[in-house]
Amino acid sequence: MENRQRWVNISYAAAGGLLWFIVNQLLLQVAASTDLESKVTHLEYWVMGLSIASGFGLFLGLYWSHKTNQYMNEVVVELSRVTWPQKQESVRNTYLVIIGVAFAGFVLGVMDLIWTKVVQGLFQVLPGLLSWMR
Numbered sequence: 001m002e003n004r005q006r007w008v009n010i011s012y013a014a015a016g017g018l019l020w021f022i023v024n025q026l027l028l029q030v031a032a033s034t035d036l037e038s039k040v041t042h043l044e045y046w047v048m049g050l051s052i053a054s055g056f057g058l059f060l061g062l063y064w065s066h067k068t069n070q071y072m073n074e075v076v077v078e079l080s081r082v083t084w085p086q087k088q089e090s091v092r093n094t095y096l097v098i099i100g101v102a103f104a105g106f107v108l109g110v111m112d113l114i115w116t117k118v119v120q121g122l123f124q125v126l127p128g129l130l131s132w133m134r
Helices: 002-034 043-064 066-081 086-131
Strands: none
Touching: 002 043, 002 066, 043 066
């Protein structure tokens, strides 16, 4: 039980850190676009304080919510029941994906080359046809 709660708390801390980063970047962008730096003294402290407060507030809100803790503990239990693939199977599947992407890229590249040649040919033929019609 304690090990599960540790993972839940780590996920709450990650969510709080992510919110801190997003709010920080958003406030910095708003401050730069509205020229708040000239109007508010120590703007960087306000931005950092609001960012930290929002991230920490999210962490505390999640940590103190009984329903959220119950749900997240159930998620951890379900994830512990998952049959994860072995390393050898993951490596094999990774190779298959790389080969498939390379093949699809090759096919699309050939199709693009053909289409480019067709369009270039049309651009060379059309001016002659248009002048002949006049």
